[in-house]
Amino acid sequence: MKKRLLGSLIAGVMLVAGSVNAADYVIDTKGAHASIQFKVSHLGYSFVVGRFNQFEGGFSFDKNDIKASKINVTINTASLDSNHAERDKHLRSADFLNVTKFPQADFVSKSVVDKGDGKFVLNGDLTLNGVTKPVAIDADYIGEGKDPWGGYRVGFVGHTQFALKDFDIQMDLGPASSHVTLDLVVEGIKQ
Template identity: 50%
Template sequence: MKKTLLALATMVLASHAYAAPENYVVDTEGMHASVNFKINHIGYSWVVGRFNDFKGSFVFDEDDVANNEVKVTINTNSVDTNHAERDRHVRGKDFLNVKKFPEASFQSTRVTQADDKGEYTVVGDLTLHGVTQQVEFEIEEVGAGKDPWGGYRRGFTGEMTLKPSDFGINYDLGPAAATMELEFILEGVRQ
């Protein structure tokens, strides 16, 4: 009897200690995810916008952070700054040149965990305007758990600062606009 209980306890502990990596698809249908940006407007304010059409996925492994990864693909034509004329300009050759570069993407190459549980550093390849650069940024887990529809969700948020000129976007908006902020809010549904 003792051997049976010991074997059962070992199996339960082993299954918890070595949980398999979890695969998630980003919930863009329910509008529980977004890719947003802001850039300074001549030193007086901010132009803010978002990409309305994108898809993504991520892998989360609580036991081995080296297995974690994230991938996002953005339809650049979906840029939305809440101003139709500005959106046409941003889609054109001065900025995103969406006819030539219809997609932007991010693929992680390494994820490490910070000292605080739930905070991670993500390194990966960001492709924008046909140029790929390695970037590094911090993300934070917002939460995880069962949803009201019988699924399981996990969400993260993070942001990075980048220079448009590093990606071949050289339209002069003045020195205050030399950098821009890119923000990811990703809520995924476990598959």
């Protein structure tokens, strides 16, 4: 009986270990091989484009089982940079991101839908300005392989859009400026 139980336990562990091929990665922000950029229409005449200079995170990924992937990212909201000091001060204020009260934004994935051909939808919860809402990120797998420093990397691009009012950002600049677009570049270093 003990041999059967031990055998079943070993077989179970081997089955679980064999099906878990996802590798863990840290997002390469130190080497500036990742970015979070935003774009908002300015009154319907132009666009305000900027980025967050400080963020960190990690993810698990297996290209043979994309739906098992997971990611989490934390953004320092005060690191917002639209290349205009007065505008940045206003965007950091309670009118928009309220960075004094909410110094970080977080994204935690909940599920991944594999669309095939290196395309997938990353579903998760975004917490911004003290509000947590589900968002979907359309993403593309770019590639992976060894780097010149002896490591292993994988990269993606992603895109999402959401309404500012969904995150309790009440500043109203008109219907053309009601949504923000995020463009993401993520390069991870295998741990």
